[in-house]
Amino acid sequence: MMRTLEHPATGELSLDAVLAALADPVRRTIVAQLAAGHEDQACLAFDLPVSKSTSTHHFRVLREAGVIRQRRAGTAIRSTLRREDLDARFPGLIDAVLGSTSDAAPEAASAG
Known part of the structure; x- marks a missing residue:
């Protein structure tokens, strides 16, 4: 039996x-890459400076x-940014984080 991936409901999102x-x-x-259009990508598709376990x-x-x-897709796990949920709960937060994090969001900055 495959384990389900737990996600908090929108109303349960905690600012902290x-x-x-x-x-x-x-x-x-990771968030910047998802925001820049890499939605629904397998975790291994991200170019990160850390080990697979990290x-x-x-x-x-x-x-x-x-x-x-x-979500699981075969043996891969695919990720999507919960922008709508985050914007509903904390309006402007993701845009502010992406806009102020030029070193972590080069693709998001160049996309705009």
Whole structure:
């Protein structure tokens, strides 16, 4: 039996958890890549300066905080930024984080 991936409901998103998840530059890089159009990509498709196990940890932190949604697709886990949910709960937060994090969001900055 395959384990399900738990995600908090929109109303359960905690500002503290979201900000803690976004405090790490690697996690901000993941969010920036998702925001720049890399939606629904497998975790291994991201170019991150960390090991596979550390990368898995970063994706889990983002998912548990409610920043991303993940789904299983065969043997891969695909990630999507929960922009609508985050904007509904914390209007402007993701845009502010992406806009102020030029070192972690080069693709998002060049896309605009």
